[in-house]
Amino acid sequence: MVNTKVKYLGLELDNPLIVGSCGITEKIQGVEELAKYNPGAIVLKSLFEEEIIREIQESVQKMYQTQSVYPEIFDFFDTIQDEDSVSKYLFLIEEAKKKVKTPIIASINCVSASDEWVSFTERIQDAGADAIELNAFILPTNLSNSGKENEQIYFDIANKVKKISKIPVAMKVSFYFSNLALFLSQLSKTGIDGLVLFNRFFSQDIDLDRMILTPASLYSHQDDLYKSLNWVAIMANRVSCDLAASTGVHTPEDFIKQLLAGANAVQVVSALYKNGMDHIETILKGLEEWMNHNEYETIDEFRGKLSQAQSLNPAAYERVQFMKHFSGKS
């Protein structure tokens, strides 16, 4: 019998498979259905920072004047009818904690370190969430913000939330940083408990027939695995917090690779949309079979075995692999 238990954000998980934040985790029915397949934890759908600020009577207009939000947010509020999303979110956390044994991670999608929403994290904790994941959604498209200023927003968010929160805090980030390794290392030193690599931004495509912008696929493909896999391998044991892998994990093999790269936990979303929720069982069964086959009794025996922390100079390692490959010597 293999033991798949892991520790992530200080929580004891039965296994390292975490259902990532998505539409399925927006309602209690989805959470209950997912829990039947025994994932290690479930991240609830994100609540937007703007929804929280709106709920506590701060006007969106004021936020806009202080430039803490992008103007498109007004389109969003024009389209939603539901004004009570924050209370519903807290209720969802409470219900999930009552109805399933799976650890529940609440999620906030944020663009600033505004005190208004940061103080709300106390209510998330009072509702019973086991941890909070902050999906910091700052696209570096603003020509008047330097890279350093953008990075500072992440540090401010991490510092402020950690000051208030008594439950563990993870940050889900993108890869748009000039020195990603240094940034991740510094962010981990703020005291956050985990980093989720990486966020998958909404992308746009162009429809050539209709000559309009269209949304690109919402779901990832298996080829999307490698960015996250490489960076988990590069950062494992070089950050002062846990690492969760996210994006492109579709098969048991993808899942095992992320653990070998050094992930403490692995998030899965698109694969569940494409294959159904019972795909959780397929991945976990594949993990157990692989562990049995390789005579591993616990995850810790092989986690990080193929991380690049084994190499003292990951950049040189990458370059040598690149040179070998393109000179036909690999």
Ligand SMILES: Cc1cc2nc3c(=O)[nH]c(=O)nc-3n(C[C@H](O)[C@H](O)[C@H](O)COP(=O)(O)O)c2cc1C
């Ligand atoms: C329908 C859908 C809704 C999502 N909603 C959220 C969300 O509210 N918050 C969040 O942090 N990520 C959200 N995501 C992103 C996923 O959590 C995940 O980061 C992304 O899909 C990449 O993982 P995957 O390759 O396993 O799908 C959503 C993804 C999908 C497909």
